[in-house]
Amino acid sequence: MKTKIKLxxxxxxxxxxxxxxxxQEKYRLFGMAISVQNLEESIKWxxxxxxxxxxxxxxxxxxxxxxxxxxxxxxxxxxxxxEESFRLPELFADPPKHMQxxxxxxxxxxxxxxxxxxxxxxxxxxxFAFKEAQLNNKGLKxxxxxxxxxxxxxxxxxxGMIKINQSK
Numbered sequence: 177m178k179t180k181i182k183l184x185x186x187x188x189x190x191x192x193x194x195x196x197x198x199x200q201e202k203y204r205l206f207g208m209a210i211s212v213q214n215l216e217e218s219i220k221w222x223x224x225x226x227x228x229x230x231x232x233x234x235x236x237x238x239x240x241x242x243x244x245x246x247x248x249x250x251x252x253x254x255x256x257x258x259e260e261s262f263r264l265p266e267l268f269a270d271p272p273k274h275m276q277x278x279x280x281x282x283x284x285x286x287x288x289x290x291x292x293x294x295x296x297x298x299x300x301x302x303x304f305a306f307k308e309a310q311l312n313n314k315g316l317k318x319x320x321x322x323x324x325x326x327x328x329x330x331x332x333x334x335x336g337m338i339k340i341n342q343s344k
Contacts (some may be wrong), residue, residue, distance in 0.1 A: 207245070207252030208283060212325050215242050215257035221324050222246050225300050226285075228253065249285050268326040271305050282320065282328035290333035294319045312336065
C-alpha cells in the first residue's frame, strides 16, 4: 500500500511539475507593435538607423492599417500605419516627464559600447532625448533616441544592466 501511495504521489508531482513547466513555455515573445504616421519613412528609418531588415508587408482591413514587420537586434517590430491616426502629445514628453503617463514607454536595446553607438547615431542625425545619461549608481547609462514619430528607443550600456536570462 505504501508503495502505491508513493507511486501515486510521484505521478501527481511529476504531472503537476511537468504541466507547470509546459505552462511557462506556453507564451513566446513575437514582437512589439508601433503605430507610425508614415510606414515607408519608418521602414527606412529603422533600417538606416538601427539596421532592421524588412521581413514582410501586409494589410489589416479590419483596423484600416498597412503594416510591415522589421527585424533586428533580436526583436521583431510590427510597424502600423492606421487611417485617421492621431497623436497625444503627453505620450511624447521629454525625460524625465515621459515616465509620468501610464502606458508603453520605449523599445529598449542594449550595446557593449554606448559611447561608440551614441557617436554613430549623432552622425546619422537622429533626434536625441538624452545622451549617455547615468541612470543608477551601478554604472547603468542610457542614450534615448526618437524614431520619426517620436517613439522612444532607449539604448542601455551593457555595464550596470540586470542579468539577462539567456534561456531559449
